Amino acid sequence: MNQRTVPDVVVRRLTQYYYALRSCQERGLEIVSSQLLGEMLNVTAAQIRKDLSFFGGFGKQGIGYNVETLLEHVQRILGLKQEWPVALVGLGNLGRALLHYQGFAQEGFKIVAAFDADPRKVGTSAGGLTIHDDKEISQTVPAMGIRIAILALPPDKAQEVAESLVKAGVRALLNYAPVTLKVPEGVWVRQMDPLVALQSMTYYLVGNEAL
Amino acid sequence: MNQRTVPDVVVRRLTQYYYALRSCQERGLEIVSSQLLGEMLNVTAAQIRKDLSFFGGFGKQGIGYNVETLLEHVQRILGLKQEWPVALVGLGNLGRALLHYQGFAQEGFKIVAAFDADPRKVGTSAGGLTIHDDKEISQTVPAMGIRIAILALPPDKAQEVAESLVKAGVRALLNYAPVTLKVPEGVWVRQMDPLVALQSMTYYLVGNEAL
Secondary structure, three states, X not given: OOHHHOOHHHHHHHHHHHHHHHHHHHXXXXXXXXXXXXXXXXXXXXHHHHHHHOOOOOOEOOOEEEHHHHHHHHXXXXXXXXXXXXXXXXXXXXXXXXXXXXXHHHOOEEEXXXXXXXXXXXXXXXXXXXXXXXXXXXXXXXXXXXXXXXXXXXXXXXXXXXXXXXXXXXXXXXXXXXXXXXXXXOOEEEEOOHHHHHHOOHHHHOOOOOO | OOHHHOOHHHHHHHHHHHHHHHXXXXXXXXXXXXXXXXXXXXXXXXXXXXXXXXXXXXXXXXXXEEHHHHHHHHHHHHOOOOOEEEEEEOOOHHHHHHHOOHHHHHOOEEEEEEEEOOOOOOOOEEOOEEEEEHHHHHHHHHHOOOOEEEEOOOHHHHHHHHHHHHHOOOOEEXXXXXXXXXXXXXXXXXXXXXXXXXXXXXXXXXXXXXX
């Protein structure tokens, strides 16, 4: 299989399969149909079959998918069977909230290094970690084998920090700064932009009368 | 035009058109081709034409789109030509970070009411707002004409608060709690889930050798 051929939208949806299958498992289901998965994900059963066909045929015609087997496959495909060390850059209110978010560690993402440019923060501790200066990214990130970073920075700092992270070996950036980061090919960015999320909902609040 | 027929993925992409067109405007472009828009949005030119055809034909064959006209239309379609009063629920680190995020007000989303269930926070002020008790949602939200709310709450509180917000007239929820909210039809939720964002990137960090 050539992973290049899997559209990013399918990769993103795969995380929904992961949660849906876990919920099936918690409910004690052994087999799940593409119909039920479709209802859980709010897509058609045909879409489910098409999505999963990218990764090989897991289901049996007229029987459905074995929940445990499919969950195992989805976890492996998504890289969720391992622990990922994560760097956090920016220790303002948002950064601190993220540092205390239990969900990361529960799902195998462990924030192991924290960076901030503010000399008043450097050397202090937060969430059990000592805050390091941004300048130490180039040594600490490769030394700890970190390939994932979370940016909780003001917009004007994000691009520069992203570049130093990428140079240090980071390949996946979760960006809270409301800017589009420019990154080389092979580096992935997910944008946590509350503004865009709001702007994509107001569509439904106006009547579009003017159209 | 029946707005029901516009897929949510197109609505979400419309926010990207908005930012792309603004950037065209800042660069002084009067006309933009579907090719250029496609490059900016990372989709095909055909996709651009298809997306925009949902809202009527804005472009001229072989000429392209007038930047200002299209931007104006996109803003109107997305409901971005007006101010939206917003409620924020949850004044922990994350809530406080959101309260200080300049981007909201710049784009017409004004946080006008803040709520928290913690009696130690109620009555204190944050970001120029007095924090109210969650119980006041039922009076304050309709009184202020609020239809949009941001939930910066622990997962076990989010559903209950969402229900009281919806009862009070909120129709769009930006949810930071890592739970899937159950809401009635006609209410929209966007999930700000850092975990899912991370889990959809690790796919690219593993070789998928096992497939």
